[in-house]
Amino acid sequence: MNTIMTLHLRLLALGAVALVSSLARAGDEPPPPHHRGPPPEAIAACKGKTAGASVSFTGRRGETVTGxxxxxxxxxxxxxxNMPPPPGASAPSR
Structure with a gap:
């Protein structure tokens, strides 16, 4: 019985070491980037233009986007x- 208990304690200790080790490695990796704001393609399409200008650009999936x-x-x-206006913005008149 004593041998079985010792074996269980050793396995438990190995599991704890493995868990702590994996958590430490996970903490070293930077979090994945979160996309906030307009994509670079949308910004580039308006470079040198003014607000209200109509433009088109190639989207991330290779599609043509007009805006x-x-x-x-x-x-x-x-x-x-085709993008809805942000919350609180008035809808453009047509």
């Missing part, structure tokens, strides 16, 4: 035509 340049999070970028 209008507007200031988004302090940056002039294209808002796709």
């Amino acid at each position: 209008t340049c507007e200031t988004i999070n302090g940056v002039l970028a294209a808002r796709p035509a």
Whole structure:
């Protein structure tokens, strides 16, 4: 019985070491980047343009995106035509 208990304690200790080791390694890796704000393609499409300009650019999936340049999070970028306005913004008149 004593041998079995010793074996269990050793296995438990090995498991604890493995857990702590994996947690330490996970802490060394930077978190994945979070996308906030307009994508670089939308910003590039409006470079040298003014708010209200109509533009088109190639999206991340290779599709053609059309939109209008507007200031988004302090940056002039294209808002796709099919994208709803941000909360609290008034809908454009047609």
